[in-house]
Amino acid sequence: MGAFDGLRALVTGGASGIGLATARLLASQGAHVAILDLAQASPDGFAACVRADVGDDTSVTSAVSSAVDTLGGLDVLVNNAGIGAQGAVADNSDDEWHRVWDINVVGLVRVTRAALPALRSSAHGAIVNVSSIAATAGLPQRALYSATKGAVLSLTRAMAADLLAEGIRVNAVCPGTADTPWVARLLERTPDPAAEYAALAARQPHGRLVSADEVAAAITYLASPAAGSTTGTSLAVDGGMDGLRLRKEG
Structure with missing residues (x-):
């Protein structure tokens, strides 16, 4: 018996990276899974793969x-879709601020709003939002991205308060820098990808990037009936980056 036998889940941004790892783990534990993604790719092994732009409400x-x-029906929603942004507070135009905010924050709202009627009919309604270490730690050259992920974390708590009486739990995960195709594409644009990779790994106390499977495991736990008394919280999957202050030896 799987933890999600008979339950139905929708994962946004489910065609690659953390979203795909989460969709696969949910399916392996018995869930019927649909993925929603802007990409044309349709991974095998899921009940449905639907294409949508979270920046467009009709879509x-x-x-x-x-x-x-x-x-x-629907029991679990994983709001994972999002985009990145680089630069300090003055480095991006108004248009770019609006574009990233519209995907990372309002996009989450659009999907949740559309899914709520089905979630309200579930006996195990759960929403897991993917925030970031950028929401809780000041990272250089990530002002816009950090602002959106901070909003996701605050929104998670507000949603949890609003939806608790309806039997829907809402939680978030805050991954550190993860070893995903998206991060790989960012590294390819740097002058020395290997050096940049090493710097990102060294920034996290356990000395490596977080794996997509590790984040998926946290998401899946928060979405599971086993976490029935857990709502309005966030789970860091960051190798200790946010909470630890290690002393350098020597």
């Missing part, structure tokens, strides 16, 4: 409706 509404119809 989201149609895609979520299609996924819920295919699944026959």
Whole structure:
């Protein structure tokens, strides 16, 4: 018996990286899983793969409706879709601030809003939002991205307060820098990708990047009936980056 036998889950940004690892883990534990992604790729092994742009409400509404119809309902929503941004506070234009905010924050709102009617009918309703270490630690050259992920963390707590009486739990994960295709693409744009990779790994106290599977395990726990008394919280998967202050030897 799997922890998610008979339950139905929708994972946004599910075609690669953390989203795909989460979708696969949920499916391996018995869930019927639909993934929502802007990418054309349709990974095998899922009940449905629907294409949508979380920046467009019509697209989201149609895609979520299609996924819920295919699944026959919805018990778990994983809001993982998002985009990155680099630069200090003055380095991005208004248009870029609005674009990233619209995807990372309002996009989450659009998907949740479309999924809520189905989640309200579930006996195990759960939402897990993917925030970031950038929400809780000051990182250089990440002002815009940090602002959006901080908003996701605050929004998670507000959603948890609003939805508790309806039997829907809401939590967040805050991954550190993860070894994903998205991070790999960022590294490719640097003058020395190997040196940049080493610097990112060294920044985390356990000395390496976080794996997508490790983040997926945290998401899956928070979404599971086993976490039935856990809501309005965040789980850091960052190798101790946010909470530890280690003393250098020598």
